[in-house]
Amino acid sequence: MSAVADGSSLQVSCLNVLTRWQPPGPEQAELRRDYLAHLEARPAGWSRECAGAHLTASSLICSLDVSQVLLTLHARLGRWLQTGGHLESTDRSLEDAALREAREESGLHNLQLDPRPLLLSRHEVPCGLVRPTFHLDVQFLVVADPALTPSVSAESTDVRWFSREELPPIDDSVAQLIQAASTRLAA
Template sequence: MLHKDAVEVLTRWDAPVGEQQDLRAHYLRHLAEHPDGMWRACRPEHLTASALVVDGAGERVLLTLHRTIGLWLQLGGHCEPGDQTLAGAALREATEESGLTGLTIDPMPVRLSRHQILAGGCAGTYHLDVQFRVTAAAGTAYVVSEESHDLAWFGVDELPAGLDDSVLQLVASGVR
């Protein structure tokens, strides 16, 4: 079910011209060649789902200071057997990692990001990340999970120094 959803979402997604179209083609080839391509055990690559959590006004983004990597990143992670859709996996991850309730998700990706993992249990593999925009309900408070050193809201024009280019590109694409 999840594999089929990923193929359908990536096929329907109106990818921006250039690198994003090339990445979509790569992800679809990966899924065609790997029935287990959604799972962490698939090597050397597997799909992941992440969420750019944006406040209702679209002026701030919630980032996590990732415990393993030590960098500010968007929320997200590996797909799990109970996930029915890629968007559902991203929404589950955002909820688990932030404690926020009332999150809503755009079911179409914002962008794709292929990146090598250098630390933790997936070191040496590539994440084929499908990135979604998630909107937080006003007045809900976040809770720092065990996966993070910290969580914080940042104005889109006041992002922390040293952000990875992939996070900067996600914020630029995901904030309307």
């Protein structure tokens, strides 16, 4: 079985990305320590088959000046969110998983992913057989041209570009992600 097929190279990728990442503050540094401990204790801590918690990869898609943000209305949760989802054993890296999910959920293909995570977000989700189950989300920044027309995926009921001044109702985690993208792109 190849390293990609058994997921070991994906495990290594996740560990490497998180080890190299410089968290923007103490809360994010603690989440990083928790994610690394999770991965070090579980050989497939990235997999949705990992009971209780597993990594996910998401991406905030925005314009270069962050004046436009692409969000998807998640079909099951009924909330406007960034694109993202589970890692697959066929993903070569954590970054590839984030980009795959961004393409699948937006219908856009001309995307530029910053390989450095923006933020980490640990949140309880209604998936898996064990309750509670947590997504250990690694959130990336993706830049795209807002003139591109997105398309709705099977996982959402809507996907569209929003002006930062006219965002739909979003939760704090999405607002924090938009602010982090703005800070990074202004640097």
